[in-house]
Amino acid sequence: MVPGLPEPDAGSDLANVRTSARLVDDEWSIDGQKIWTSNAHESDWIFVVARTEPGSQRHRGLSFLLVPLDQPGIEVRPIDQLTGGSEFNEVFFTDARTRADLVVGDPGQGWRVAMDLLGFERGVSTLAQQVGFERELADPVSLAWDNGTFDDPVLRDRLAQAKVGLAVMKANAVRTLTDPVPGSDSIAKLVWANWHRDLGELAMAISGPAALTAGPDYHLDARQRLFLFSRADTIYGGSDEIQRNILAERVLGLPKESRG
Structure with a gap:
């Protein structure tokens, strides 16, 4: 389906x-x-x-x-x-x-069903997705050890931030299973989408100049595909702008965005 x-x-x-x-x-x-x-x-x-x-x-x-x-x-x-x-x-x-x-x-109530589905997709459903995130993070960590970029303090700090970010993401998803708060699905979407996009950029930085070239017949390695695909994370399932508007208007009670 x-x-x-x-x-x-x-x-x-x-x-x-x-x-x-x-x-x-x-x-x-x-x-x-x-x-x-x-x-x-x-x-x-x-x-x-x-x-x-x-x-x-x-x-x-x-x-x-x-x-x-x-x-x-x-x-x-x-x-x-x-x-x-x-x-x-x-x-x-x-x-x-x-x-x-x-x-x-x-019939006629499809909007409510779609919103419930999207809320699940943006929020607690990422518990399963995070298994893949953990595997994707392990790859640039391993590469950093192999090619010496782990000695770069800036890249090492970014890897540490990625590790901490993944742990926070997991804890937030588990918390919302038992103690959901208004806007929790939008918060989760903003967190994991930006974390995943940043991981793609980090993988490219660790790969170095090799990240800029494709193999024969446009063959991309896993890090290049991660970088390119994760550019869409902040768009699909509801863009970052939409999630921020939801939190501002429906949770914080701020004035609605001007449509004119």
């Missing part, structure tokens, strides 16, 4: 969804487009946030539908990335079908 949330005109502004669905007999008929859909080319199902109430606006009138990908009405187009991979995809729906009962929550 892969997420079908963002669209070309509804990325960070998810309430601007234009993909629509209408009931035809006992099925939903879906038309529209999703983008940045992770691993859609390898998946069997996608959940789609679609506008099911004609004329509705913003977060009203959206439904959270479960849709099989293997059908004539769906086209999946992988997006080539700087990392050399294509785990992100565009997904096009043209009278795609799914059963009427394959809706999470009630």
